[in-house]
Amino acid sequence: MKFDTVVIGAGIGGLTCASLLTKTGRSVGLFEASGALGGCAGAFSRGAFAYPVGATLGLGFQPNGVHQRLMHVLGREIQSFPVDPVMEVKHPHFTIQVKADREAHVQNLQAYFPEISSGIASFYAYVFQIGSTIKQMMQHFPRFPMKNMEDVKRWLRGSSWKTRKLVPLLSQTVYSVLKHHGALDPDFIDYLDGQLIDSMQTDTRHCSALFGLYALDVYHSGSHYVYGGLSQIAETLGDVIESGGNSIYKHEPVHSVTKSRDGFTLQTEDGRSIQARQVILNVPVQSLCDLLDAALFTKLTVKWRQKASQAIWSSCTMYGAIDETYLRNTSLYTQHITVPGGKTNGEHFFLSISSRDDETRAPAGLRSFTISTHTNPRSWIENNDQKSQIEETIYTQLQAKQPEVYEGIQHAFSASPKTWEAFTRRPSGMVGGFPVTRSEAVRGALSVQTPVKGLYMCGDSVFPGASTMGVTYSGIHAFEAVTGLSFTAMEELLYDL
Ligand SMILES: Cc1cc2nc3c(=O)[nH]c(=O)nc-3n(C[C@H](O)[C@H](O)[C@H](O)COP(=O)(O)OP(=O)(O)OC[C@H]3O[C@@H](n4cnc5c(N)ncnc54)[C@H](O)[C@@H]3O)c2cc1C
Structure with missing residues (x-):
């Protein structure tokens, strides 16, 4: 079998990339180990019931949200509705409704934590200001970390004088921002920890302020319930790929990737041999030491190899x-x-x-x-x-x-983690990407372009935080890196038609 591009893994990142490649007329083969699409955002059925395996809360479905924008480019629609309250938080000392409306949310929190009422107002005013600045930048799909002049230009396109305010956040934690605003209360910190552990995989004391404040704001940009579950994203993208003439090979785990003269040779566990000019890995970085052959793995830089052995939740x-x-x-x-x-x-x-x-x-x-x-998979x-x-x-x-x-x-x-390992092939059942600490956000971030020419990566190892929204960005970035096309230019073309 021969393809221009092969995507390994039908998680939301890989499906996003493969659907855009299909939309732009490329030949792509998508190889998925399991019988289902969507990985951590997939679903399984038992009798008359369908269960989302992991991801359930839809972020990025509001107008201008990344899922909406992708669906618009692909000419598809996903049925969802905004939830308000976004969620209820039950703690031994309080029960809080997280209101979708920003102002109502702050008033609610102030009523629960009257002793730090002014600290909460000041902290959230800052959260929403930072959230709005980052959202503005994200409209242009900036790539992180920056690799070339095009990446720099994108950052500048989404930048304004307000962007300068983001720089100090690179060295701060959410906790230090809280302290600055006088909002240090153990129960309030527990509330924030609860929000951050799900989205940023770490708590206020360790979470990068830059990404953590954005994550706290995102819930109020539009949190959606998706009919049929978030696996509908996967099913819709899968349909774009297949109806566009490309194939998804389910139950086809890729066993190894080797460098060949013109690109790469892949072997599936069933012994199928596949040639591809370029390969997009939608697997966690921890899978690379097994998946890439030794010669290819050693071509990765020390940073990549270290990340491949780093444990996550x-x-x-x-x-x-x-x-x-x-x-x-x-x-x-x-x-x-x-x-x-x-x-x-x-x-x-x-x-x-x-x-x-x-x-x-x-x-x-x-x-x-x-x-x-x-x-913790290590203690399990x-x-x-x-x-x-x-x-x-x-x-x-x-x-x-x-x-x-x-x-x-x-x-x-x-x-258990063993089930997760079996279902998603993620080593030790590790899911959700790296905790977004300060060092992770700046020095530790991996790019969609691996150090090996023609070998790309998408998914939650290369985009900070754990969300279908984040891996969709990574899939779009991988598509752009592989083709040299611009997603926003595709959108503009559609608007011109
Ligand atoms: C419990 C849980 C709850 C979550 N809740 C939310 C939520 O509410 N909202 C939200 O937005 N996000 C949530 N997330 C995060 C989100 O689901 C993930 O970050 C995202 O779906 C990961 O996508 P991915 O592209 O990295 O691919 P993955 O989901 O990791 O999928 C990778 C795919 O690759 C396949 N694969 C692996 N190895 C091979 C191989 N060798 N050959 C072929 N195929 C292979 C796997 O079978 C899998 O289908 C949650 C995650 C978890 C675990």
């Missing part, structure tokens, strides 16, 4: 169904913090419930749910005790704080 997840007669005005998204300072192993978890009118996920009268919690010993301890923590919290959910559960089952 894994996830423990639960799936099930709830009888909706038990539910009252239950939020579709609830974040639980079961003990002050809790961040992992059920002490912090995210519950997502399907919408009442979404019968693609559960039969009428029932709702499907997904719960996820961070866990695959035994039922650890899994049942996490389940126990989650059930105890639900019984105390969301009894309507607890009592309404019809069935439930759970997945």
Whole structure:
């Protein structure tokens, strides 16, 4: 088999890139190890139920959001609606509704934390100001880290005098910004930690201020529920690829990538040999030491090789169904913090419930749910005790704080890092990208262009933070790097027609 370009992995990053290559008439082969599209944002079915495997909350679906812009270029649409409140946060000391409207959100927080009311107002005014500046820059798809003059030009295009204000944030943490604004309260920090661990994979004390403040603002730019789950992004992109004449090879894990005279030779686990001029890896960087042959792996720089051995979080997840007669005005998204300072192993978890009118996920009268919690893959010993301890923590919290959910559960089952490893092929079930600390955000960031000519990377190893929105940016960047085309120029062409 021979292709101009091969994409390895049908996560949202790889699908984004392959769909744009298809749209612009390129020959591309997409090889996916599993039988499903979407990776961490995919779904699986059991009986009449469809469960999102991990990602559930849609960011970037608002007008001008990255998913909307991509769908516009591809001539497709995804059905979703904005959620408000975005989520409810349940902590031993408080229950907070995260309002979509920025002003209402701040007023809400001030009511919960009256002692630091003015600190919260001042902190969030700054968060929203920084969020708006970064959003403006992101409209031009700046690449990070900058590699050439074109990258510099893009940054400048999205820059204004306000952009200067971002520079000091490179050396600050969210915690230092909080301190500056006089908003240091242990419970408020727990609230922010809860938001950041899900999006930035780290907490206020360690999170880069530049990315952390943007992440705190993003929830208020438009958080959406997607009908059928976020796997609809994957299904839609998959359809663009196949109806555009290219093929997706499911159940075709790529075993090795070797440099050849004209490009690369890939071997699948079934022994199929594939030639490609260029290759886009939509796998985590931790997979590269196994996937690339030794000669190719050593061509990567020290930074890449170090990142390939760096551990990140894994996830423990639960799936099930709830009888909706038990539910009252239950939020579709609830974040639980079961003990002050809790961040992992059920002490912090995210519950997502399907919408009442979404019968693609559960039969009428029932709702499907997904719960996820961070866990350290290194400390994970695959035994039922650890899994049942996490389940126990989650059930105890639900019984105390969301009894309507607890009592309404019809069935439930759970997945461990081992399941994640089997389903997504991510080593040790590590998911969600690198924690966005200061050093990670500046020195540690990887580019979509690897040090090997013709070898590119997309996905959550090369875009800060864990979201379908972020990996969509990475897929667009990979497409641009491979073709030399500009996504925004494609958009302009469409508007001119
Ligand atoms: C539990 C959890 C909850 C999350 N919640 C949210 C959320 O609410 N909202 C949000 O926006 N984001 C969320 N995220 C983050 C988001 O889902 C991910 O960051 C994103 O989907 C990762 O996409 P990716 O492009 O990096 O590819 P991945 O999802 O990692 O997919 C990679 C694909 O490559 C395939 N593959 C791997 N190796 C090979 C090989 N050798 N050959 C062929 N194929 C291979 C895999 O099977 C997989 O399909 C969550 C993530 C997790 C884990």
